[in-house]
Amino acid sequence: MSLGAYDEDEYERRERKNATVDMSEDDTRNSYEGSIEYDSGDSADELLEQFEEIKSN
Numbered sequence: 001m002s003l004g005a006y007d008e009d010e011y012e013r014r015e016r017k018n019a020t021v022d023m024s025e026d027d028t029r030n031s032y033e034g035s036i037e038y039d040s041g042d043s044a045d046e047l048l049e050q051f052e053e054i055k056s057n
Contacts, residue, residue, distance in 0.1 A: 042050070 041047075
């Protein structure tokens with residue numbers, strides 16, 4: 001069989017494998033409580049100035 005040739009047995013094996021879903025007990029969703037904070041960082045102009053400075057070095 002050459003590289004890239006169609007292999008019907010392999011195709012059917014993969015289809016069977018992909019058709020089954022293993023739902024174990026660890027697949028439950030978790031609930032999280034709390035808050036998220038993030039710093040948006042520098043403004044776009046400051047970032048562009050920093051980029052130009054780095055680029056010129």
